[in-house]
Amino acid sequence: MPRTPSRRTALHGLVATGAAVIGLDPFTRSWAVGASDRPLTELPPLDGTVHTDEASLNAAADDFGHIVHRRPAAVLRPGSVRDVVAMVRFCNAHGLPCAPRGQGHATRGQAQVDGGLVIETTPLDAIGSVGPRSTTVTVGAGAKWSDVAKATSARGLTPPTFTDYLELSVGGTLSVGGLGGQTHRHGAQVDNVTELQVVTGAGEFVTCSPVRHRDLFLAVLAGLGQCGIIVGATLRLVRAPETVRHYLLPYDDLRTFLDDQRLLVREGRFAYVEGQVTADTNGDFRGYLLEAVAYGPPVGPAPDDSALLRGLRHTPSGVQTSDLAYYDFLDRLAPGIAALKEAGLWSHAHPWLNLLLPGRSAEALVTTVLDDLTPADLGSGVVLVYPLLRERLHTPLLRTPDDPVPYLLAVLRTTPPDDTVTVNRLLAANRTAYDTVHAAGGTQYPVGSIPFDRADWREHFGPTWRRLATARNTYDPRGVLVPGQGIF
Ligand SMILES: Cc1cc2nc3c(=O)[nH]c(=O)nc-3n(C[C@H](O)[C@H](O)[C@H](O)COP(=O)(O)OP(=O)(O)OC[C@H]3O[C@@H](n4cnc5c(N)ncnc54)[C@H](O)[C@@H]3O)c2cc1C
The missing domain is CATH 3.30.465.10 (Uridine Diphospho-n-acetylenolpyruvylglucosamine Reductase; domain 3)
Known part of the structure; x- marks a missing residue:
């Protein structure tokens, strides 16, 4: 491990090589340093590789949002957990920021690191054995x-x-x-x-x-x-069930839609409950589709339509029902996403708005947020609205409103990435919507793109802020991890 404490020197060790791939040659056990072939004394020995080529750095400076671009100095493709340990220690020694990156589906640079190290977790993808009685x-x-x-x-x-x-x-x-x-x-x-x-x-x-x-x-x-x-x-x-029955139930009234969703999650009648809001021909978001799924044998009885739909107040004529294999249900978005990729829309910018609403004011808040939404500003995205049950949520740092049945409201916008004026306008609209929801006791679900500063984060974590800050001091005393979230 080098003794040099300066960030600049450590980075120089990585960047100055100009190498496409820097790594430990598995055959000679010596450092291979791409074109320059200069030994790198700065880096610890690794099972995997550190990359500084343009393609790797550019990929790590982008994400599903395509809004924020922060270029790291290097990207680690770990060959082992040992590599993650070694490189996080390296970052500590040199005061370098670093962040893990999974599939890069954050929307606002959360896994990006300006001038630091991005640690790809994709190589750490082992799945342990599963037997029929595994828990x-x-x-x-x-x-x-x-x-x-x-x-x-x-x-x-x-x-x-x-x-x-x-x-x-x-x-x-x-x-x-x-x-x-x-x-x-x-x-x-x-x-x-x-x-x-x-x-x-x-x-x-x-x-x-x-x-x-x-x-x-x-x-x-x-x-x-x-x-x-x-x-x-x-x-x-x-x-796991072998098959499921999937229902789409149309509603033309928001209050009835939300009330039926609430009833279903309170009763636990279905294994799965979500919902979407769609625009009518005038561009008003006034169509509601409740999505519910019943699991069949061996988890539940064969689904009985009349029992499952009893008492619900949807429009009976538009009901769609289908039976699916369990995995096909889980992977139900795949065909639609393939079509978006084919049309080039998957690579559009995604200034997403993800909010958690207190159930008591969900109707008013959904109305307020969607009154300001146009189909053009949603692009090829969707609006999701569905309830959670707070008594089932036990993780302190997952911040949800103080309400027994909070609702997720997700406005999953897409817009051309080079139209920065529109992207910035939508980010500002996200902030306005957040402020409205927060004033009513709501929170954000932090996977989207809401402009947030450190004070906002403190407010977001509320009574759990102290726990997070103490753990940060204990476990990341030099503050090297994940600056892209903008929390510390
Ligand atoms: C099409 C799409 C659909 C989605 N649907 C849902 C949904 O239904 N429900 C839902 O809850 N979310 C959903 N999300 C949001 C998604 O769960 C988050 O954005 C998630 O963080 C993305 O995972 P990733 O592997 O791409 O993470 P990345 O984008 O790579 O990382 C996200 C953040 O997590 C950190 N991170 C990554 N890996 C680790 C790790 N191993 N240890 C610690 N920190 C880590 C990163 O540093 C970064 O800050 C969806 C996102 C997309 C793009």
């Missing part, structure tokens, strides 16, 4: 939820809660929360973790759980990467 599975933080779902459902088991989109990393969603249509029954993904393997900001490898290093466990789950890098997670498993 948990241990996976690498870089594993994608799609791969976890395939591996576990093949054995008749499943994590209980999924995000709508499966191509996100386990570490990426556990650092934010992980909400989905099953959250009202099983909590968020962070509520279904029994143990974590973490590399702290000081470069220590620690296994933590509700009974072991509990402070670290609670500071890392939904902790936005501020105290440690998740390198592995043990996830709770439940029985």
